Amino acid sequence: MKKLAFFFFYVFVANAAGAADLPSLGDSEDSIVSKIDRRQLGRAIMYRLRNSDRYLDDPEIEGYINRIGYRLVSNSPVASEPIEFFVINDRSVNAFALPGGFIGVHTGLIQKVRSESELASVLAHEIAHVSQRHIARMIASQKRTGMASMAALAVAILASRSSGSASAAAITAAQAGLIQNKLNFSREYEREADRIGLKIIRNSSFDEHAVESFLKFMQRTTESSVAGAPSYMRTHPFFYERLADIQNRLQNAPYKQIPDSIDFKLVRARIEAQTDFPKKSVEHFKNKLSQKNYTSELATAYGLTFSFYLAREYTEAKKMARYMMHLDSQDPMVLGLAAETLVKSGDVVDGLDIFERALADFPNRLPLVIGYAKALMDSGSPLKAVDFLDKQIFKYRNESRLFELQSKGYALTGNELLQHRAQAEAYYHKGELSSAIEQLEIAKLNGDGNFFEKSSLDARLKQFIKLREDLKSR
Structure with missing residues (x-):
């Protein structure tokens, strides 16, 4: 995360000093930061994350987090929107939301929670931040439409939200206070995320009292820790007020014995x-x-x-x-x-x-x-693998790992045109548009392939080039 904070740091500091106050909860952030911009920002950050050593590329762990995440999302205000969950290899107890509906979960959180309902309670809180556009509102507070300015703030938010101390390590002590004021969620945002997160938990058949038990666990961890507050408490402020508010809301709620799934344990x-x-x-x-x-x-x-x-x-x-x-x-x-x-x-x-x-x-x-x-x-069955992947890609159109495997399969069968075409799709879905265009240009120079394959390649190359031009003009 420290590398990400450094990447846009100087641009961010230049803009942060003159930033206006956050918009009120009633303001429409879409007037400043469109849904396309939010998604594009999220994809840009995810591209850098996937290329860092902190990103955990484990389909089983990521798949589990997405299953429990989708269960919660289906009972949330963003049930019809694309929300993606990913895992960060970090022992600290934390989770964070990015622009565009990307939610990161630390391995430390999965390991330290005492139940699956506690894990769900943290994810529900982050889903609520997404549904209420809290990250977008923080970015919109810059009153800038330039992608560079927004990206700078978004990356700084990522560093702060994911590790708490990473952004502070990337800047001087004098600058830390200024920037942190812009990064921490406000009291209203945290209270709103708690309230909506509690509804999501209740409607998803998890134990809503897990929200309180997790916050109490964090409280005990803080009191017994010589290192001070854990990451979750540093990046989710107004902790004790939130705990008291949650306790009031749960005063008359019945307890549920919800057993942990076997996948949670695995x-x-x-x-x-x-x-x-x-x-x-x-x-x-x-x-x-x-x-x-x-x-x-x-x-x-x-x-x-x-x-x-x-x-x-x-x-x-x-x-x-x-x-x-x-x-x-x-x-x-x-x-x-x-x-x-x-x-x-x-x-x-x-x-x-x-x-x-x-x-x-x-x-x-x-x-x-x-x-x-x-x-x-x-x-030794690459042809069978390619045939199998052809069918699966219709179901998982945005899954870069399948395209990478398909590229490997075509390479093993000696089909260079389709090898580079598949690798281009893999790069595109990871957010590496320039590399995707380069792969299609290599494929075009290759002499093999039938008329349909070459025509399809030309159309995709034109599409990618236009997309690159559109992004440059933003």
Whole structure:
């Protein structure tokens, strides 16, 4: 995050000093920052995030966060808008919203919450910030329509919201106070996000008392911490007022016993396996299993299987995968890891069979789609992989990872035109428009391809060039 803060820092400081006060809650931020601008800003920031070492590119963890996120979004004021959730590899307890409906979740938050409802309560709060356009209003307060000025503020907001101290580390102490006043959500914004977030939690069948329990947990963490307030409290101000307000709202609300999903437990084990060196993680999960020091045997077995996999001890991973499937042979996360492990261990036929059966039962699980395509290519079947991906891309039109896999498949089959065409789509969906145009120009210079493929390529190249010109004119 520090690199992102530095990127636009000087532009931001120049504009921050003369900025006007924030618009009132009744103002329309669309008059200054359009929906297209917000989405474009979000995509630009996501491009930089995806190329940083903090972005966690793990389809299983990202898929889980999006499933729980979509459940909440469907019961929110932005149910019809495109909201995307992503994961930041950071041990601090935090989550943050970006312009355009992008919501980031720290791995530390997923690990530290005591229940799935607590995790949902934090996501609901961030969804409420999106639904009420709080980030857009902060950007609109600059009274600038230039994309550079807005991008500078947006990146500074990202640094502040995601880590709390990252932006302060990028600037001098004298400048910190000035900028922080512009970045922190106002008392009204936080109260509004709490109120709407509580409704989202209630309507999504989570325990609404988890909102209070999470805030109390943060309070206890602060009181016992020598390092001061955790990131969540630094980036979500007016904490004690918010806690009192939530307690008043929940005074007569009944308690619900909402059990955690098995995927919540599996995802936590998957994150835990990646927080240390693989061999240390192996020993950690081995000890937990042997001492029966767990709340879920399946999640602990999953953690050990994944740790063996990361340590490239595929024979041991295969043994644990069989044991894991003995405990539960129906969960798609279990099936996906078992299938990957079997293929890596050389048991290709059984591994592909598990993938195919899992996809028949769970056709909309993106991690299974990605895993199966990779397994086909790793086992020497790139043509089958390309054919499979062709069908899946109709369903996942904006998924850059599928286009990257498709490009790899075409490369393995020797089809250079379609290799570069697919790589262009991958770049475009990651926000790298110039690289996408370059790939299409390389593909155009290639002599192969039929009339339809070449015509389609020419049309897409013209579309990208026009888009680049439009963005430059903004």
